Amino acid sequence: MPQHKFIVCNYQHSLTSGIVSWQAPSNIALVKYWGKYGEQMPMNASVSFTLKHCNTKTSVSFEKKQSEGFQFEVFLDGKREEGFEPKINKFFERVEAYLPFLKDFKFKIETSNSFPHSSGIASSASGMSALALCLMEMEQRMQPSITDDYFKEKASFLARLGSGSACRSVEGPLIVWGEHPEIDGSSNLFGTKYPFDIHENFRNYQDTILLVDKGEKQVSSTLGHDLMVDHPFAAERFRQAKDNLSKLIPVFKNGDLPEFIKIVESEALSLHAMMMTSLPYFILMKPNTLEIINRIWKFRDETGSKVCFTLDAGANVHVLYPKLEKDNVLHFIKKELLQYCKNGEFIEDEVGLGATNILV
Incomplete structure (x- = not known):
């Protein structure tokens, strides 16, 4: 299976504690994805504009622990948000095979949106993308040989397992997600940059x-x-x-x-x-x-x-x-x-x- 390339068996370095922070944008689909199969796979390909100002900032503090299972707390704008934690737990369960260190650390996940949480703007795409990028930075610190291309691709792959459209929020300006016969490199597993010419009409x-x-x-x-x-x-x-x-x-x-x-x-x-x-x-x-x-x-x-x-x-x-x-x-x-x-x-x-x- 293609996703096997995202499994790292051994890390070169170990971590004890630290903090990683990323800002990820929301996106707006031009061709919509609606309908999925398997584990967060799209029934049709979609393409989206990556946004600039609607974004989520996430910081993940981590420290080594000896206890069993996942251990984390989620804070939104400085306030504990236990309501978000079941979704994060489900995300950790889905991605653990690709990030085997998740049970080794206690995490404090602090997040804030540039737009009001109750505004009706979807924050799952920007939020899950930012969290996936933070976890990838941890992995890159343990495995410095990880290339930038692999980093972005795996971050998009992981973000998808938290929220499908989140895989379109790692890069910009125009992102394709889902296999399409006319777009080389397009994949159901992660978002990819639109590979063809873009007219200046669509710039900015x-x-x-x-x-x-x-x-x-x-x-x-x-x-x-x-x-x-x-x-x-x-x-x-x-x-x-x-x-x-x-x-x-x-x-x-x-x-x-x-x-x-x-x-x-x-x-x-x-x-x-x-x-x-x-x-x-x-x-x-x-x-x-x-x-x-x-x-x-x-x-x-x-x-x-x-x-x-x-x-x-x-x-x-x-x-x-x-x-x-x-x-x-x-x-x-x-x-x-x-x-x-x-x-x-x-x-x-x-x-x-x-x-x-x-x-x-």
Whole structure:
């Protein structure tokens, strides 16, 4: 199996205590992944923009211990978060085969997000990616021969086992996850940098996130993915995603923004259509989500702007547009769309280059 390359048998050095820190970004999928099999494997390939400002900073303090089992505490913004700990325990169980030192240490995991935890922005991608990178830094200290390429690939592989889309948050600006026949090196096991030409139209692409609903998710991602197993339209949806990724390859090369808009908005609506037609079924968009979408369409028709939207599995709207339109689009957002946001809140973001090591 290909993942065997991520198993290290013997380490050159041992560690007693220390601290490692990483900052990892969130990402927004353009072609959506919805539906998985096995251990966090995607039923279709996806491609995402890595974000720049929506990120998670995680520090892991560790010290050698003699007791059995995993031992860790999780803190969010300095406050103990026992509610996160079952998810971390499950993650440790999944990755222990690839990080055999996990039971040798007591860990203190301290994490903070650049965006409000209750904002409805998915923090699992940035959070799990940051944690995976911290653990990889520990491994690299024990095995200094680990190359940068292996480091990033294994970090993405590990992050996937915590949260599927987290594997797309290690690098940037455009990341593919899932095997696709037209993209060499693409893999179900980890995210890879998009390998082909990217037109300057997509450089520094902007993503303004409109916070329509800041409540807890109505349906967990795990449950949502599980509902694709017997979904009547699943096979057609997986084919559609594969075809849309194929169509984006020439678009990324030639900078065709009208075609980009058509594919990206169709993908967002298809994702929500899958949820509306599953059993049980969910409507995750809110009335204000639809108001925003309609106003974006009207603005585009009236002005010729190349602004468009995409959605995650929730009510918030990601407004995507070229940097050259930033002033005009932000004016439009503030004038017409803020009234549909919870407390008028939004986050200005743009495409970024991936995770960074924080020196401590």
